[in-house]
Amino acid sequence: MSDHKQLVLDEVRTYHRETAPDREFVPGVTEIWPSGAVLDEEDRVAIVEAALTLRIAAGPSSKKFESAFAKRLKRRKAHLTNSGSSANLLAVSALTSHQLGERRLKPGDEVITVAAGFPTTVNPILQNGLVPVFVDVDLATYNTTADRVARAIGPKTRAIIIAHALGNPFEVAEVAQLARDHDLFLIEDNCDAVGSTYDGQITGTFGDLTTVSFYPAHHLTMGEGGCVLTSDLGLARIVESLRDWGRDCWCEPGKNNTCFKRFEYQMGDLPAGYDHKYIFSHVGYNLKGTDIQAALGLSQLAKLDGFIEARRRNWRRLREGLDGVPGLLLPEPTPRSEPSWFGFVITVDPEAPFSRAELVEHLEERKIGTRRLFAGNLTRQPAYIGRPHRVVGDLTNSDVITEHTFWIGVYPGLTDEMVDYMTATVKEFVARHG
Known part of the structure; x- marks a missing residue:
């Protein structure tokens, strides 16, 4: 590597350290995204x-x-x-x-x-x-x-x-x-x-x-x-x-x-x-x-193993923290699988004394980002109405997902403090509506 190139990359490292954002977590103020990239100094250097x-x-x-x-x-x-x-x-x-x-x-x-x-x-x-x-x-x-x-x-x-x-x-x-x-x-x-x-x-x-x-x-x-x-x-x-x-x-x-x-x-x-x-x-x-x-x-790619373990750790922490909370249907790994989780999905029981929309509003107001389980039942989306297709069996659960399901994040950028805040916020809402 030339001296000039090394100088440029050294400056990139210095720039990264000097411009690193403040990572202090303030509950209800700091936004908790449901997903996002985790980028470090080596990533910035690689791009440059x-x-x-x-x-x-x-x-x-x-x-x-x-x-x-x-x-x-x-x-x-x-x-x-x-x-x-x-x-x-x-x-x-x-x-x-x-x-x-x-x-x-x-x-x-x-x-x-x-x-x-x-x-x-x-x-x-x-x-x-x-x-x-x-x-x-x-x-x-x-x-x-x-x-x-x-x-x-x-x-x-x-x-x-x-x-x-x-x-x-x-x-x-x-x-x-x-x-x-x-x-x-x-x-x-x-x-x-x-x-x-x-x-x-x-x-x-x-x-x-x-x-x-x-x-x-x-x-x-x-x-x-x-x-x-x-x-x-x-x-x-x-x-x-x-x-x-x-x-x-x-x-x-x-x-x-x-x-x-x-x-x-x-x-x-x-x-x-x-x-x-x-x-x-x-x-x-x-x-x-x-x-x-x-x-x-x-x-x-060099960080993939760490990313996977962080996703699994955050998912387990949420699953253990929310276990037994009334009105919520919590996710389960497919038998004989070990997932590398993308998100933590929650379905509000249709018989619960609160709705998905009310819980999502509560989370979003407290800066906890949520997402729907993508398109829900695709056959109900405007893009697919009238398109050729065939349905086998009913789509009852897909309709439940459309009405009652959302997910929150487990990506590696989340800290234990953030995950615990998400858990506490969900429990606070459910307790108020119990």
Whole structure:
């Protein structure tokens, strides 16, 4: 490292220390966010060091992160994207590729998913002309079950895409077995669950494809960003093509002739020898990330174990502190799982002498941030009314979630004092309304 560069980075460290915010917690005054990025001195240095290279597109940091993250999640390939939502779009779109032959998903094919979740798990189904098949969830785990998925499989079913709800794994081993038995693709939306395990196996390793988000709310952050992972090299190649404009070439930006046959291809109706860098085998997108984002991701990845443990510790503290409080339905880990929690979800009993809205208002007035369990029952959202879909069974619990459920934070930026204040504030409200 040059002396000048070292001087710049030393100044960045000094700047970070001098501008660090006051971390004193004042109950009822200091805002407690339900989620957020935890960024330190090393993260700031990583961003600046990457910026100094002026490598503003994807580059060495991106490749290094993809390799390290694939290894961490025990997948053969990882492809960075500009968001977790784009990762879901790529994962579903990859299953429609002509390169899959008769296995490819075609317009009108059905994909099983859950009604209570985040829209971008479901949107790619509709965006690809496929039909979502909605199933309900349990109120203890906020996940669907393998039995519900099994009942939803019909003659047009070709794939399953389900998110691990708020970091809590669904019955993914059983669902993966259903997928194998019925020759279905399985996509795990692992955006909220990096580090979770089911039967001792990390989530994101059961399906054909898995997706991750690096938005600031998630376990690791790049500011924006996401990732698609798989151990199927054929699917990985399709994902890469769709992410990179749909091109057939696999050279990295700024590189040429990796295959040593750049001017020897004949594809489609193009003339023989057409430059492979400009042959397009898919109708794709440009959904890549940048090297500066990846540099931050690498710095964050080094802290992942600590982040996971902090999330679990904060969740346990809330669960123990609120245990037995009347009128509240508290969350439970899925049996045989060890979640890497995204949030602490609470459902107000419909028979309670107070409402979710009243409890949320009480918390928000005291600077405790809350969030809904995303979209609630998606079939009731204006974006999905009139859209093709099928419902199997009832969506009773999804409707309960829409009316009565919210969550509060467990992210690593919270201190024990903050968690205890959240617990005390909930108990104070319930006691007043008992």
